[in-house]
Amino acid sequence: MALIATTSARSLPRADVLILGAGPAGTIAALNLAAQYRVLLVDRVAVPANRIGESLPPACRRLLADMGLFEEFLEQAHSPCYGNRAIWGGPLTEHDFLSDPDGNGWHLDRARFESWLRCKAVERGAALIAPTDVADVAATESGWRAVLVIGGQTHSVDSTVVIDASGRNAVFAKKHGARRQRQDRLISIWCYGADQAALSDGRSFIEACAEGWWYSAVLPEQRRVLAFHTDSDLPAAKALRQPGALLRAASQLPALGPLLAEAGFSQDSAIKLAAAHSAVLNPGAGINWFAVGDAALSFDPLSAQGLFNALYTGLAAAEASDRALRGDARASADYNAELHRIAQAYRHHLRYWYGQERRWPEAPFWRRRQERVSG
Numbered sequence: 001m002a003l004i005a006t007t008s009a010r011s012l013p014r015a016d017v018l019i020l021g022a023g024p025a026g027t028i029a030a031l032n033l034a035a036q037y038r039v040l041l042v043d044r045v046a047v048p049a050n051r052i053g054e055s056l057p058p059a060c061r062r063l064l065a066d067m068g069l070f071e072e073f074l075e076q077a078h079s080p081c082y083g084n085r086a087i088w089g090g091p092l093t094e095h096d097f098l099s100d101p102d103g104n105g106w107h108l109d110r111a112r113f114e115s116w117l118r119c120k121a122v123e124r125g126a127a128l129i130a131p132t133d134v135a136d137v138a139a140t141e142s143g144w145r146a147v148l149v150i151g152g153q154t155h156s157v158d159s160t161v162v163i164d165a166s167g168r169n170a171v172f173a174k175k176h177g178a179r180r181q182r183q184d185r186l187i188s189i190w191c192y193g194a195d196q197a198a199l200s201d202g203r204s205f206i207e208a209c210a211e212g213w214w215y216s217a218v219l220p221e222q223r224r225v226l227a228f229h230t231d232s233d234l235p236a237a238k239a240l241r242q243p244g245a246l247l248r249a250a251s252q253l254p255a256l257g258p259l260l261a262e263a264g265f266s267q268d269s270a271i272k273l274a275a276a277h278s279a280v281l282n283p284g285a286g287i288n289w290f291a292v293g294d295a296a297l298s299f300d301p302l303s304a305q306g307l308f309n310a311l312y313t314g315l316a317a318a319e320a321s322d323r324a325l326r327g328d329a330r331a332s333a334d335y336n337a338e339l340h341r342i343a344q345a346y347r348h349h350l351r352y353w354y355g356q357e358r359r360w361p362e363a364p365f366w367r368r369r370q371e372r373v374s375g
């Protein structure tokens with residue numbers, strides 16, 4: 001489906017809401033606003049690429065159902081995720097989603113998921129322009145004026161509200177005085193590959209080691225993601241980026257090593273690196289602007305809550321934008337308060353989970369986290 005709709009005019013029609021970033025958070029905000037408002041959604045990437053971040057937790061079922069998306073989501077044939085197994089703080093433990101009131105979660109084909117969300121936003125009436133570079137967004141008397149570079153040409157567009165959905169870049173919010181408070185230095189070193197044997201029981205696998213922790217999950221079409229998480233300044237962060245090092249280190253792990261061998265896993269992508277630290281944007285909203293998803297709150301992948309947060313805050317910011325457009329002066333303050341509540345709950349859970357692993361108290365990765373648990 002062609003989602004690129006460029007125009008030769010220098011000035012684009014006014015929008016009620018301009019959304020910067022068409023990832024999960026931006027598309028959810030767009031599709032919830034588009035029935036009532038003129039929504040312009042822009043992204044610097046023409047077509048979503050596959051990337052890490054594929055575990056969709058069971059609670060997303062309710063959000064998708066509330067937005068009238070769940071039945072169609074199921075037709076996308078992502079792999080069900082029935083729980084996880086972990087070597088975390090001691091011997092193997094299993095957490096089964098059978099006991100979860102929302103049932104199973106999913107391991108997504110991430111590119112397929114994001115492309116589908118973009119299509120839904122367009123179907124519901126949003127205009128999507130991608131690829132677009134956002135050169136500038138400045139305040140005007142009636143809202144905002146953005147300068148967009150589309151196909152090498154510069155265009156301007158006025159809007160009343162801006163939603164910053166640009167992920168960890170938070171391109172708009174940072175430029176307009178908000179600060180991203182980074183809470184650690186976590187990075188993810190990861191790769192894709194294929195399993196030769198179809199052994200998957202639909203569970204994610206996590207294994208802690210002295211230098212950090214590992215994650216692996218089977219994706220649709222017998223694909224597998226393998227990832228290692230550590231702090232960017234620790235020696236393992238450099239060592240495991242070298243060719244072949246990630247798979248070599250993984251195959252020596254007591255539990256993940258045999259699992260990968262049994263699955264016949266072979267790496268078929270280059271090693272990739274992603275920022276994975278926790279961060280909070282302060283403030284997460286102001287007069288006629290709102291930050292959503294990772295732009296507002298970036299979560300440690302251990303939580304597996306980043307996508308839920310993107311969907312939830314995308315919806316919450318759509319509601320807040322609706323209030324702002326109707327002249328409700330409390331819209332930003334209330335949205336900020338909601339972000340604050342989410343950040344507190346997240347911090348509490350993360351401390352709890354890192355506090356469960358105490359086997360390497362002297363290792364810098366774990367010492368830093370224990371200090372935060374007791375701090």
Ligand SMILES: Cc1cc2nc3c(=O)[nH]c(=O)nc-3n(C[C@H](O)[C@H](O)[C@H](O)COP(=O)(O)OP(=O)(O)OC[C@H]3O[C@@H](n4cnc5c(N)ncnc54)[C@H](O)[C@@H]3O)c2cc1C
Binds near residue numbers: 020276308
């Ligand atoms: C290693 C790792 C593993 C993860 N695993 C999981 C997991 O298993 N489960 C889970 O729920 N979450 C996971 N996450 C988190 C999850 O991927 C994010 O929380 C989620 O992608 C946030 O969605 P978003 O829409 O806010 O931001 P993004 O997905 O980052 O989307 C931002 C969009 O903005 C666009 N953009 C950026 N800058 C600009 C610009 N200047 N102009 C225009 N467009 C721009 C980008 O192209 C992109 O499309 C993981 C994250 C990491 C780093």
